[in-house]
Amino acid sequence: MTIKSQVNFSNLDQIARKLRKRLVKTSSSAKIPHLGSCLSCLDLLVYLYWEELSINPKDPANPDRDRFLLSKGHGAPVLFQVLAERGYYSINRLEDFGKPGSVFHEHPPKPGYIPGVEAATGSLGHGLPMALGMALAARILDKSYRCYAILGDGECNEGSIWEAAMLASGIKLSDLTVIIDFNKWQATGRSREIMTLDPLASKWESFGWHVQEINGHDFYQIKHALNNARDEKNKPSAIVANTIKGKGVSFMEDNNNWHYKTPNEQELNSAIKELEVSQ
Amino acid sequence: MRDAFAKEMTNLASKMNNLVLLSGDIGNRMFDEFKKTAPNQFVNCGIAEANMMSMASGLALSGMRPVVYTITPFTTTRCLEQIKVGAAYHEAPVVIIGTGSGLSYSELGPTHHSLEDMAILRSIPGLRVLAPADKNELIAQLREAVKFNGPTYIRIGKKGEPNLHTNLNNLGICQGNLLREGDQYLLLGVGPILSEAIEASKILEEQGISLGVASLGGIKPIDDNFLKSMLKKKFKAWISLEEHGIIGGLGTALLEWMSEISLDKRIRIKRIGVPDKFIHELGNQIYTRKKLGLDSTGIINTIKSL
Ligand SMILES: Cc1ncc(C[n+]2csc(CCOP(=O)(O)OP(=O)(O)O)c2C)c(N)n1
Numbered sequence: 001m002t003i004k005s006q007v008n009f010s011n012l013d014q015i016a017r018k019l020r021k022r023l024v025k026t027s028s029s030a031k032i033p034h035l036g037s038c039l040s041c042l043d044l045l046v047y048l049y050w051e052e053l054s055i056n057p058k059d060p061a062n063p064d065r066d067r068f069l070l071s072k073g074h075g076a077p078v079l080f081q082v083l084a085e086r087g088y089y090s091i092n093r094l095e096d097f098g099k100p101g102s103v104f105h106e107h108p109p110k111p112g113y114i115p116g117v118e119a120a121t122g123s124l125g126h127g128l129p130m131a132l133g134m135a136l137a138a139r140i141l142d143k144s145y146r147c148y149a150i151l152g153d154g155e156c157n158e159g160s161i162w163e164a165a166m167l168a169s170g171i172k173l174s175d176l177t178v179i180i181d182f183n184k185w186q187a188t189g190r191s192r193e194i195m196t197l198d199p200l201a202s203k204w205e206s207f208g209w210h211v212q213e214i215n216g217h218d219f220y221q222i223k224h225a226l227n228n229a230r231d232e233k234n235k236p237s238a239i240v241a242n243t244i245k246g247k248g249v250s251f252m253e254d255n256n257n258w259h260y261k262t263p264n265e266q267e268l269n270s271a272i273k274e275l276e277v278s279q
Numbered sequence: 280m281r282d283a284f285a286k287e288m289t290n291l292a293s294k295m296n297n298l299v300l301l302s303g304d305i306g307n308r309m310f311d312e313f314k315k316t317a318p319n320q321f322v323n324c325g326i327a328e329a330n331m332m333s334m335a336s337g338l339a340l341s342g343m344r345p346v347v348y349t350i351t352p353f354t355t356t357r358c359l360e361q362i363k364v365g366a367a368y369h370e371a372p373v374v375i376i377g378t379g380s381g382l383s384y385s386e387l388g389p390t391h392h393s394l395e396d397m398a399i400l401r402s403i404p405g406l407r408v409l410a411p412a413d414k415n416e417l418i419a420q421l422r423e424a425v426k427f428n429g430p431t432y433i434r435i436g437k438k439g440e441p442n443l444h445t446n447l448n449n450l451g452i453c454q455g456n457l458l459r460e461g462d463q464y465l466l467l468g469v470g471p472i473l474s475e476a477i478e479a480s481k482i483l484e485e486q487g488i489s490l491g492v493a494s495l496g497g498i499k500p501i502d503d504n505f506l507k508s509m510l511k512k513k514f515k516a517w518i519s520l521e522e523h524g525i526i527g528g529l530g531t532a533l534l535e536w537m538s539e540i541s542l543d544k545r546i547r548i549k550r551i552g553v554p555d556k557f558i559h560e561l562g563n564q565i566y567t568r569k570k571l572g573l574d575s576t577g578i579i580n581t582i583k584s585l
Contacts, residue, residue, distance in 0.1 A: 073390065098386070100562030107388045109559050122390035123352060124326050154304060157325035187304045188323060194304065195325045260307065 007051055012219050016046045017275060019081045020248045022094075024271045026077060028263040030098030032106060036246040036258030038078040040216075041150055041181040044241055045070075045082045047222040048148060057087040060115040066145050067118050067134045071127025072152035072181065073107045080104055080114070088116035125158030127151070128178060132164045135176040135236075146175045146230070154186025157195055162207065168236040169208025176236040177229045178209075181216065183245035185256045204238040216241025249274055280435045280471070281378055283414035285309045287421055288346065292317035297342055298425060301335055303328050303349030305378075332358040335373045336365030344372055344425050350384070351377030351393035351434060355400060366430040367403045373431075374424045380410070380434035381470060381522030382553075385567040389557045393434070398527025400432050401499050407431045409452060409497030410469035410521070410529075413443045416496055419450035427452075440471040443494065454496050455505025461491030464582055465509055468520035469495050469529050475568065476520055478575035483582065490582060498532045506536060516547040516585050522573065525552035551581055 019042060027035040049055070053066040070079045077097075084091045096102035103113040107122030118134075121127045128149045135147040155161060168176050182200060184191055191197050205211045210232045214221040222241070229237035245259070246252030249271045263271060289312045292298045300313060304326045314321050324331040328349060335345040347354055354377050355362070366373040377396060384391040401408045409424075409431065411417040417435055424431040431452075443458050444450060458473060459480050466476045473494055480490040493509070495502060509517075519530040530550030537545055553571055561567070568574040572581065 100566040101560045103559055103561070105386050105388055105561040107390055109388060110557075113559055120388070120390060122388055123357070154326050157304070157327045159327060159329055186326065188302075188307050189304075194323050195327075 007219070007223055009219050012046055012050060015050065015085065016043055019046065019078070019085060021272055021275050022081050023077055024249065024263060024268060024275070026081075026094065026097050028265070028268040031262045032077055032098055033260045033262055034074045034077065034106070035262065036185075036252055036256065037072065037075050037152070039247045039249065039252065040183040040243045040245045041072070041075055042078050042247070043217045043219065044150060044179055044181065044222060044243075045078055047219055047226070049082050049086045051223065052226050053148070054145065057083075057116065060088060064143060064145050067131065067147045069119050069121060069127040069131045069147070069149045070108065071121055071131070071149045072124065072155050073121030073127065075150070076106060076108045076122070079108060079117070083114065083116040086116075089114070124152065124155040125160040128161055129164040132168050132173065132176060135168075135173050136171070138175060139173070146177065148177050148179070150179045150181055152186065153180055153182045153184065153191040153197060153200065154194075156180065156197060156200070157186070165204065165207040165209065172234055173236050174233050177226070177239065178236070179216070179239045179241050181243050182240050183243045184254075185245045185259065187259055189256075201240045204240070208235060209238040210235040211238045211240065213240040213242065216243035217247055280411075280414050280417055280440050281306070281309060281438050283417060284348075284376065284378075284421070284435060285313060287418045289313045289316050291422070291425060292320050295344060295425065296320070298344045298346065299338055301331050301345055301347045303331055303353060305349050328353045329358045329361050332361035332373075332375075333365045336361070336369055336371040339366070339371035339373050340369060344374070346374040346376060346425065348376045348378060350391060351380040351396055352391060355393065355396040355432070359399065362400070362406070362430070363403050367406045370405055370429050372428055374421070375430065375432045377432065377434040379437045381436070381472065382564045382567045383437045385558075385564045386561050388561060389559070392558065394524040394553050395527070396434060397498055397521070397523050397529070398531070401527065401532065405429055406499070407452065407497065408499040409433045411435065411496060412458070412468070412470060412473045412494040413440055415442060415444050415447055416450045416494065420452050420496065423452050434470070436471040441474050443473055443477065450496070452497065453500045453502050455493055455502035455509075456496070457491060457493045459490075459492040461489040462512070463489040463515050464518060464585070465491045465493065465512070465514040466518045466520055466578070467493050467495055467509075467529070467533060469497060470522055472520060472522040472568070472573060475573065475575045476578055479578040479582070482575065483579060488582065495529065498529045501532055501536060510540065510544060510546065514546060516549055518549045518551060518578070518582060520551045520573070520578065522568070523552055524555060525550055526555055528552060547585075549581060549585060551578060
């Protein structure tokens, strides 16, 4: 499983655009909330799954695969779309999204129900410590897989995140990379107003991490940061990705009503229209 | 129930300047009125439930009356030791509210189900465990809880639960209440799921089976006098009903209570609750209740099988 040197950015753009449309449609038809939260981290997941992770969708349980955990588990819809598009399962399975008896609902279930899902997240503050455990297992078992977790900025309120942060740097777990989806919102307000989140990058730095700050919608910057993270051999890496909640749909961008709200028919149509013309 | 809670909190805050509402980054616009009425008495503590709970005991030990509010798993099991040591051991007057309890957030998956909260919290000394059936019972219990010199846990539903209580003068902590008369079987329940029992009782009546339905309002303390009076009525069996795991909750509390009764007076107790397993195939609360036999049809089937 080698690292590609040539990244086809326009291909990534196309995938992201396609998945944005699917996310908006599913949120509307199945009444699944957290659409803003999903659109915010979509580009990060697209880059990870198409360029960064050493994975084989046809062999999802391979012990040497890289591990990805969506620590902000309420972003499950984006993970489900990405896994389908990447070939872990047929897109038809998502027709069951939100239906009674389905395993595709608001959060990822435990492994074994949906190929590619590494852990049940949804209670915030669990994913990073679990990724830490998986990375430590790789070290003890002398495996070379890497572990990645995407956290919400609000999720960084949780003490367990900082407990994991201290331990990971303490034991120099350089095969662990965290991306913070820094969209400046949490459920009920601005993340920097509810708690003192700023300065977020220097917080991670002071906890002993290798830190980079990027635009989380720019594939070129994402690539660059992940390459640097892979080159860092002494510290775990944190990438503070500045993102926009609701990215891609003008009336959802930076509007936190879309944390809970699902699009009605008219909103759906305008969103799709926008996503069709925008590049 | 959520809205009734917010409204009553606003009412209480206007009379008690030591009442403080702590919320864990949920309930977006729900507390707007509260914040207007008592801006200094509301704190959004962020997504940091362990801190929120210990902080509540600190407030309580300093003369405040904190009410801690977030989704049930996060205000109970997520910060269990903070509840045990901070609130219960210190006998601190902390009121813990678990919102969306049981299967209210069924479609959000096991992380958001709370099917063990009552069992676990019941085992902590001095902690009262309440589960009101409707908003009137909730309001009565909340009024008492914020005046009580010790910790109280109240698990509530979400929104739109029907009013079930008819005798509004007898609501409060540790108050058993008959919701529907009946003389063959007696269903004792807690929480909004009692609406399913009332429905079952109506259907059974048409079929010539008489099912009484009572709300116990909570599982600790349990209304000893009420249960003793029910024992005298010589029902064929008691049925317990809770939107909670079958282990350790109301059903278990009733079995423990009955074990203290002399053998010749004992009555069979059949428990209805969620089986001892996680639920992955999801749907809304109605779907899941039905699937697990907790809806009116499931209750009817259980009673007919006795
Ligand atoms: C432990 C815990 N507490 C509370 C919640 C409820 N909750 C779900 S999403 C959310 C806000 C998350 O904010 P953030 O991490 O910034 O993600 P965003 O949606 O803004 O991308 C909250 C409080 C939860 N899921 N888990």
